[in-house]
Amino acid sequence: MIVEDQHLMRLALVHELQAAIPACVVHAAATIATALELIEANQFALILIDPGLPGYDPRSEMDRLKTISTVVERTPAAIHIVITGAESAQEWEEVRTIGVAGYIAKNSLKPGTMTAILQSIADHGCCVGLMHETSMSPEVYHAVLSPREQELVQWMMQRPANISRKAIYDQLGEHLNIDAASAERYYKRARAKLLKFGQLPESL
Template sequence: MRRALVIEDQDLMRQALIVELKDSLGDCIIAGAQTYALAQSALADEMFDVVLIDPGLPGFDPTSSDQRLRVVEAIVRAAPSAVHIVITGSDNDKEAAACRELGVAAYLGKTGLPRGGLGKVLEQVARDEFSLRYSSANAQATEVHISGLTPRESRITELMMQRRPGERRKDVFVKMAEELRIEPNSAERYFKQARAKLLKYGRLPRGL
């Protein structure tokens, strides 16, 4: 069973990354750390296969490139055999290059990272490729989140509501299957489950 550590002080972002890792890694154990001290403690007690690092942690100046890189370097040293992924809202070329020199396998901007994006990054890293993805604010559609649905039911609902003119439901099932690495018939099953729940509560949005 693979083990991962997510070092991120923002609760919502940390939980979102944990969900992404669960979908990507399958059977796994994932720990979350809000501070550098908690991360160091976790790394001293456990061996991790994957470590996600936000270098702008509390107690360090998030605008200081030296301090940010000091965080990354210390964590890489503490878990030399792990795959290290830096994920930040302050991404830039210089820091990406410096992180790569420290042994980081991927450098990602937080803004615009799509659902399923971590899975694709891990696939790239598994091929011994450095994964570099900068922030992108060029969203093409509004995100949709509906209470009462599981993450996968919510995602297929969102994709269905964002269909382009002429795009068939079958095409959407294939798109979700590719994103989450599941079968199209599984994507269709999640859609039917979501639709049944929404009909039960009388909340069927337009496009479904």
């Protein structure tokens, strides 16, 4: 079950969870009230919860903890992971004592990370992901490109000047489990598309 008030984030969490756990059933609630309804009707194995729900003051540590403990108390059989936009090491210590297994900052939650989180909980019993201040490089998204093409372009734009494109193709081939030649083909198709639509960045 996922308890998260922001529609888009809830959707994203559903997808992350489905990507991490094949053939699973995910229930989602936007409010505590809805979550409690679901808890009474179902047995959940895993619960993601964001303590910043409407109706409660997200600045109040008490409200946040109450939200979490309310859910945790009623689902003793489930594994609980807190997904928060305003994380603090202290809060993690507190929720840990009431039985929460994971504490993840929304900041540090990237696409595909869910698998690692669940694995970590399975191995060590808990998982913490506080904020990464990694000063991300800028991202560019072109609507005319398919996801694969988009990914190829992203990689290629980050290529240091002294590395040959061929080397990138090899890296990508290994990373995506495809032929380096196919990676080359993708990049070329992507480039052709961008050229066609006049969206070609200078960094080519």
